[in-house]
Amino acid sequence: MSGYFKELISGTKSLFIGLGITGKYFFEPVVTMQYPMEHVEMTPRFRGHIELIPDEETGEPKCVVCGMCQKGCPSKCISLEGEKREGVKGKVLTKYILNFTTCSLCGQCVESCKFGAIRFSKDYNLAGPRKEDFIFDLIKRLKEKS
Amino acid sequence: MNGLFQQDVNQETFILNLGPQHPATHGVLRVKLEMDGEYIVDAEPVLGYIHRMHEKMGENRTWAQFLPNCGRMDYLSALSYNHGYVAAVERAAGIEVPERAEYLRVITVELNRISSHLLWFGAFVLDLGGFTPLLYAFDDREQILDLLESVTGSRLTYCYFRFGGVYNDIDDSFITGTREFIKRLRKRMPMYDALVTKNIILIKRLKDIGPISKDMARRYGATGPVARGSGIDFDVRKHEPYSVYSEFDFDIPVYEEGDSMARYMVRMDEIEQSMRIIEQALDKLPEGEIQPKKAVKLVKPEKGDYYHAVEAARGSFGVRIVSDGTNSAYRLKLRSPTYSNLSLFGEASRGMLLPDALALMGSLDLVIPEIDR
CATH class of the missing domain: 1.20.5 (Single alpha-helices involved in coiled-coils or other helix-helix interfaces)
Structure with a gap:
């Protein structure tokens, strides 16, 4: 008791x-951080979706269309095309499409690129009502940014 | 007209579906319960709602391409899974890992273990009806996620380890941040103790509830905190040391009672032990490379059968690789701890009240994507 x-x-x-x-x-x-009102800074190593790095002199993408990123990607979400142009050494990138709907942000593409032509972007406010919003044309994106 | 409609009223049981969409199962797990009033007569877990064929994917992807999959199985201790897979492939292909890389692996895995236990702690108490501790636990867990994000680049589904090393080196701000975090968490642990562990409602809900005997845990192959809460002194880090775990001084918390409270206490003690390991690893951290001098370009293990187990936050995670000498696995078998831990739920919950069975289920620390894989 x-x-x-x-x-x-x-x-x-x-x-x-x-x-x-x-x-x-x-x-x-x-x-807690009041997110939409406050902007969150991403750390330098943040892995967003990939983007092309421009050549400092010409502003054109550094990519040489070797296709290693496409080959390394486990989800097959990168498709790129290039063509031979007169007066230019190597191939010129004409199309670089990232299908972000299947990308798992693993970074195999960035690691497999031996020419330092792609990097992770710091974008994270990605939301859209349509599937097509996530098919990124990275060349177009590069031109818009510069 | 006898038989079907003339059952004894006292013998009447009914089937109750717990899940696949139920907050207490923390995912898409369905448990078919045969109930006699409030009491459970039999329970049968039904799996497969989030089966994604990770093992089959391993056969179709190259060795390196499977790396991001590891974090998607157990999303709460992704680094342990990363470690298990990477270590298995390293054993198969005979890849040497620099010492600094091994230390970095241990530090990040143990941080990940603490964050996993903190989330479990919050969610478990939430299952039992206490909301506030979840917010405090998330406050601490957020600090770990910030630290890990600064080195790995992601907050949850890390893909940090590579064959032969790690992806990025750590910097001084990570080391000081980790030390500060450990100091902070040490200060917070007495608060958790007073707020939750000593709370009479929690004690009444957990003490002597859901006993799992040593024998039952052995029969179902339970590992991790579930086995250690039943008095089985087994931890892969101690009994089959891999990486550099043999160089650290830490204890394996074991409780003999086998009830939900014992499993709770094991995890709370493990947080302290993980902090001890991290502190020692930071003190001893050697200088040097984080990847082998001769970079690992193409992984092609010799023909053969290889196995490597690591201690994940929920128990022993094993990777069995059958290689045919090509650049992808012939067979990849993943032994996940929660699958075995869940299997004993049917037997352990027999004759229990439904709310008590949910306390038992919470104490098993289930992560459903890892059960189904």
């Missing part, structure tokens, strides 16, 4: 201790 009352008292006490802790935290500053 005495055990019952002992537990009753210590149990009730434990509830008040818990209430005290939550009460204390109630008056502490807010730790």
Whole structure:
């Protein structure tokens, strides 16, 4: 019987201790970030979707159309095309489409690129009502950015 | 007209579907419960609602292309799974890993283990009806995610380890950040203790509820905190040391009781042990390369059969590779801990009240995508 009352008292006490802790935290500053109102800075290593890196002199993409990124991609979400042009050494990139609907942001493409032509972007506000919104034309994106 | 319609009223049972969409199952798990009033007569977990053929994918992708899959199985301790797969392939292909890379692996995996346990802690108490601790646990977990994001580049489905090393090196801000975080979490642990562990409602809900005997845990192949809560002293990190775990001084918390409270206590103690490992690893962190000098370009393991197990947050995760010498696996078998841990639910929950069975299920720490794979 005495055990019952002992537990009753210590149990009730434990509830008040818990209430005290939550009460204390109630008056502490807010730790959550008010996301749409506040902008979150991404860390330098943040892996967003990929983007082409422009050549510093010409502004054209550095890509030489070797196709290693396409080959390395586990989800087959990269498709690219290039053509031979007169007066230009190597191939010129004409099409670089990233199907972001199947991309899992693993970064195999960036790792397999030996020419340093692609990198991760810092975009994260990606939401859209249509599937087509996530088929990115990276050449177009590069031209818009510059 | 007897038989079908003339059952004894006391013998009447009914079938209750728990899931596939039920907040207490934390995912698409369905449990078919045969109930006698409030009491469970029999429980049968029905799996496969989120089966994604990860093993088959492993046969069709190259060794490196399978890496991002690891994080999608157990999304709460993605790095442990990454580690298991990478270590298995390294064993198969005979790839040497630089010491610094091994230390980085241990540090990040243990941070990931703490974050997994913190999330479990919050969600478990939420299952039992307490909402506030979840928010406090997420506050701490968020700090770990920030730290891991700064090195790995993602917050949840990490893909940080590579064959022969890791993807990125850590910097001083990560080291100081981790030390500060450990100091912070050490200060918070007594708060969790007072708020949750000593709370009379939690004790009443967990003590002597859902006992799993040593024998039952063995029969179903339970590992991790479930087995350690039943008095089985087994941890792959200690009993079959891989990576550099043999160089650290840490304990394996074991509780003999086998009830839900024991499993709860094992995980809470493991957070402290993980912090000890991280501290020692940061102190001993050697300088050097994070990838082998001769870069691993093409992985082609010799023909053969290889196995490597690691201790993930939920138990022993094993990868069995059968290689035919090509650039993708002939067979990739993934042994996930929660699959075995869930299997004992049917037997363990027999004769329990439904709310108690949910406490038992919560204490098993289920991650459904990992069960189905």
